[in-house]
Amino acid sequence: MSANLPSDVAAPHHVLIFDHVRTNIGNGYHSSTGVFIVPETGVYVFIWSFRNGDDGAHSSQLMINSEEWGITHSNTAVNAWSQSTGCVVAHHVVSAVSPNQKPSNNHMHEKEESLKSKEDPSGEVNVTDAFPTNDVPGNLENKDVSILKSTQQEEFGRKERLLIPETQGAVVAFYAYMSSDLPSNVATPHHVLIFDHVRTNIERLLIPEVPGALVAFYAYMSANLPSNVATPHHVLIFDHVRTNIGNGHHPSTGVFIAPEAGVYVFIWTFRNGNGGIHSTQLMINSEEWGMTHSHTLTNSFPQSTGCVVAHVNKGDDVFVKTSDSSSGNIYSDSYGKTSFSGWKIN
CATH class of the missing domain: 2.60.120 (Jelly Rolls)
Structure with a gap:
């Protein structure tokens, strides 16, 4: 959106119009x-x-x-x-x-x-x-x-298409994070953030001429998680499944078991509030790959989102859990869902 949307326009059921287009391959x-x-x-x-x-x-x-x-x-x-x-x-x-x-x-x-x-x-x-x-x-x-x-x-009438070569191509993917806090005297205007801890940095990975099976999933929690359950190191169970191509996501445990080796993107989001404090971790087997945090005020309910790009092996477990810093409810209701999704990109 190229401008703010005033409150008298941002009323219930208003369709948001993203009028400034930077990319539109296929003109959809x-x-x-x-x-x-x-x-x-x-x-x-x-x-x-x-x-x-x-x-x-x-x-x-x-x-x-x-x-x-x-x-x-x-x-x-x-x-x-x-x-x-x-x-x-x-x-x-x-x-x-x-x-x-x-x-x-x-x-x-x-x-x-x-x-x-x-x-x-x-x-x-x-x-x-x-x-x-x-x-x-x-x-x-x-x-x-x-x-x-x-x-x-x-x-x-102006439709365009980005053609993907049938011959072998390449995948470029990276994921990195800052290894320490940035003090206020450094985090000044126009400071370039340096993500020095690199977890994934695939410069060139050949794609086989016969591609592997498609793997993708999307699920969310069907109900709020009360504070006496959302304790430290609790695995979040995303029991309402909307997409599960490859059957890798298991709604009874909240764990995605990779059906094929490859490079995956994982995105998770959680919602807490009303004075609650939570950090959530994206785990691959027993190793933390990503982490998000939300420390809320009374009557404040934000949504926190994390993203990880990782090469995983067939049979690896990928799941989201709370960390040491966890107290209060985790919400997933008609106002906002706590969700977990992922897809294989090669």
């Missing part, structure tokens, strides 16, 4: 409506972030058609500003236009009808739009579909 994102219309069927990762503050309270949802797939929340104190980030991995995301099909008025009518139903006659989830909205779930049947229609007709 529409900056006039804030809607991403899927150009090709597949598995997608959606990450969104919003910032509020000064006693503001907002939940933002990632919607696929009329269904909520993810939600984040931030309830701030006076003179406090918080950034909240969410991540969703969605499967069976279906293109709005079949391969080699040009958009037509008939197709646009079918697109409009598809917004009213999550399933097509074959029973496959028909997902065409994904976008974050404000506050509690809304109903896209009341949305002005003609705006989506006219935008789609305009944009498809």
Whole structure:
């Protein structure tokens, strides 16, 4: 978003419009409506972030058609500003236009009808739009579909595609963090942060001509975790599974067991508040790879997110647990979910 959104506009069910586009390969994102219309069927990762503050309270949802797939929340104190980030991995995301099909008025009518139903006659989830909205779930049947229609007709004429070579390519991936605190006399304006502790730094990894199986998962906790359970070294159990390609995530234990070796991205988010203090760790087997922290005030409920890029071996356990610094509830409800997701990138 190129400008702040005033409170009289950021009302419930308002679709956030990210109007300043830096990357749009495939022309699926529409900056006039804030809607991403899927150009090709597949598995997608959606990450969104919003910032509020000064006693503001907002939940933002990632919607696929009329269904909520993810939600984040931030309830701030006076003179406090918080950034909240969410991540969703969605499967069976279906293109709005079949391969080699040009958009037509008939197709646009079918697109409009598809917004009213999550399933097509074959029973496959028909997902065409994904976008974050404000506050509690809304109903896209009341949305002005003609705006989506006219935008789609305009944009498809300029469709571009990034071709991936069939021959062997390369993967570039890194993950690093700062090994110590940065004092205030150093953390001055325009200071470049130096992430000196490198955990992953793949400069060139050949991709086999026959790619391995796709692995991706996304799950969240279906209920709040009370303070007497959210004690130090408690493994968080993400029991509500939305995506589990490869069946690596185990909702009964909260552990992802890698079905294949490779480079993976893991993103987790947790929500606490009302004076609670929590640090959560991303563990690979018995080793900590990532850590996030949130120390809240009374009536303040922020969301904390972490990301790790790691090469894991087949059979490795990946999970999220609380650390030594943990007290208070961990929340996962209609305001914001505590979630865990990951996907294999090679």
